[in-house]
Amino acid sequence: MYGTPALPPDFVSLPYANPDAPKGGRVVFGNTGGFDSLNPFVQKGTAPWQLGFWGYESLMGRSWDEPFTLYGVLAESVRTAPDRSWVEFDLRAEARFSDGSPVTVEDVIWSYQTLGSQGHLRYRGMASQISDIRQTGPRTVRLEFNTDNRELALIAGMRPVLKKAQWQGKDFTASGLDEIPIGTGAYVVSDFEASRHVTLRRNPDYWGKDLPFRRGTQNFDEMRIEFYGDQTVLFEAFKAGELNVIREFNAEKWDRQYGFPAVLRGDIVKTEIPHRRPSGMTGFVMNTRRTPFDDWRVREAMLLAFNFEFINDTITGGVQPRITSYFSNSDLAMRSGPVDDKVRKLLTPYSDSLLPGALDGYSLPVSDGTARNRGNLRQAMGLLNQAGWRVSDGVLRNEQGRIFAFDVLLRQGDTGNQTVIELYARALERLGIAVSVSTVDDAQYTARISAQDFDMTTFRRDLSLSPGNEQHLYWGSSRADTPGTRNLMGVASPAVDGMIDAMLQAGTREDFATAVRALDRVLTTGRYVIPIWQFDVGRIAHIRELRYPARLPIYGDGIGFLPDVWWYQAE
Known part of the structure; x- marks a missing residue:
């Protein structure tokens, strides 16, 4: 957005990721409430909030160590006008959906048009600011804007890309548990029971595992989300060993109620993660x-x-x-x-x-x-x-x-x-x-x-x-x-x-x-x-086998930290 990216074109990994992190292991998270949809991109229903982050890639990805900078994911290169009135992306030839089919410019155009007209409200604002979206090369898509808005060139790179062929003859807005959008990310839903649990497994054929942007990330073989009626029941489930990790937002509870046996034995570790982001x-x-x-x-x-x-x-x-x-x-x-x-x-x-x-x-x-x-x-x-x-x-x-x-x-x-x-x-x-x-x-x-x-x-x-x-x-x-x-x-x-x-x-x-x-x-x-009060430090209690890099991003424990750059390491 301003200046130049912090990382050079030949960067090895994101600065807060461990490129040598081992792959493997299983981690279990807990959510409160329930879910009646596995489509996180539509207005209808309630989907587990994690799905949109774990199973889907966009043309560009954000580094959580520098504001207003994106790096290529599905896109291998990007060009934009000096006044940001248009932006052009070149797709990577190796980019694939989880079913093995290639990601095409047609998929990108369909995704942007569909999300902009039928998707969740968070996707619709940009649609009215796009004057044209079209294919300009075998793997190139160009978006032109009708608004003086310098950020649009970046926002255009952050939309999820879905598979057009999956939705032919189907109502995208009505999908719930019966139709899970095919994604381009490292994880796919492998098992679920409505409002009880959902499991995602890492795709062994994930196309982007060797990208520098992804090196040292997405390290767990399996991630499972268990659902509970309220936070009290969830906390008891964590104490009983049903969950591997929990975030605590109450400082007094952190000090007074995390002295249970597993913590005293060292089987559970209390970790505090500082950050430099706004309070919100x-x-x-x-x-x-x-x-x-x-x-x-x-x-x-x-x-x-x-x-x-x-x-x-x-x-x-x-x-x-x-x-x-x-x-x-x-x-x-x-x-x-x-x-x-x-x-x-x-x-x-x-x-x-x-x-x-x-x-x-x-x-x-x-x-x-x-x-x-x-x-x-x-x-x-x-x-x-x-x-x-x-x-x-x-x-x-x-x-x-x-x-x-x-x-x-x-x-x-x-x-x-x-x-x-x-x-x-x-x-x-x-x-x-x-x-x-x-x-x-x-x-x-x-x-x-x-x-x-x-x-x-x-x-x-x-x-x-x-x-x-x-x-x-x-x-x-x-x-x-x-x-x-x-x-x-x-x-x-x-x-x-x-x-x-x-x-x-x-x-x-x-x-x-x-x-x-x-x-x-x-x-x-x-x-x-x-x-009320701000969460000035991230408080995470987790099993001791879960590790994270010593170098922390400026956003601390935000999206893109846990589970993205953590890994499982057996004693």
Whole structure:
């Protein structure tokens, strides 16, 4: 995107992979919930999230050690215009699907057109920005763009390539458990039982095993995913030896509950993986399409009532720091205090639509750490009064007599967030607000989120050091009301759209960073999410036979680390 790639054309392997890692072994992971589909590329159904990463290749692949750089996978070479108005890929002659058939330009074109029109919403945004896609040589495909967007040339290389012939006469959107998309990756589904387990085995004839990009990766012969009703049952299964690895997101639990016999014997190893990626946003999102969360004063009151310091101390022992903005923990984060001149220049055209704090400075409310949180609750009540809500007979009502009540939608088995909401609800009761909790299974949760049928729910968006077109998917106004949108809060802000465009059109890294900081400021002052704690270090407990390279990527324990560069080594 900017500058030149860090690796030379003759690189041996990715810098955080061990090119001499042994192949073999089996690893068992655990998921909560269930699945009713094995097609991760369509909107319908719930597929194990890992499938899209383990079984399918794209034209280019990302190095998790450098933002905004891609290297060839299915493509052996790439050309693009200086202004990034078009990009051309040459397919490797040896590229194959898992059934042994060659990957053709026709497959690439069909995949892009089908995913762009019938696939999951995350694939559709780019389709409208492609003016033409055509074959320009025996193994060459060219895409031309109709938008001034420098990232499109990279995004074009990141789409999965599926086999056109498999879907002739079939409905791609209706596939579930009956039809598994044939992939180009190292792993294929070998066994499954709906909502119970799925097993993937490494294809011994995988065409790309000798590519430098893949050397030292995809080392396990078999990877299995077991499904459990909730995180508590999953943890007990790990303690019992049914699982080989588990990620822990609670620092206090990591310190206090990982002293079981297998850990004490050394059969289970506790590993901590640092990273340098943005915090992203984790917390509870408010649906601004609905009253009362369509009023920013109400959302600010909700933030004031959320006693983070007390809740964090209760849940995590106060160890994990709070997320302070969408890109906190990185150079892309909004700066404290008033905006600098560069950010102000970007935001000034949208000053009429900006919320308080966007230009002058904003930070999340901080409580006194006590359970009562009286000071912040007084401020919250003041804002609620300004918004037309007043307490009558111990109940908060508006001028029309409507009671302030809302529901929190949670997945079945999400015990951690249930505890947080219970603590939060006690504070809201003191404001006269009634909170209910709806706990539903995975299928119902997915359906309700897709239909935007919620008041408040859990929220997590992992953000990278190279944010791009996906930002339109996350908070762009064009899809705010589209069923299945990832814009859960319903952001419809000209300033947000403008900052995303400025980010995508930036010609230098400095201009890009300025636009992202401005975007971060608009999103944070929008008060759409109640942020909780960040995961500042990856915590992985695993059997001692699982190993990983000493050299870690800057993204740490992100996608592309476990299981990609790990291996099994018997004692």
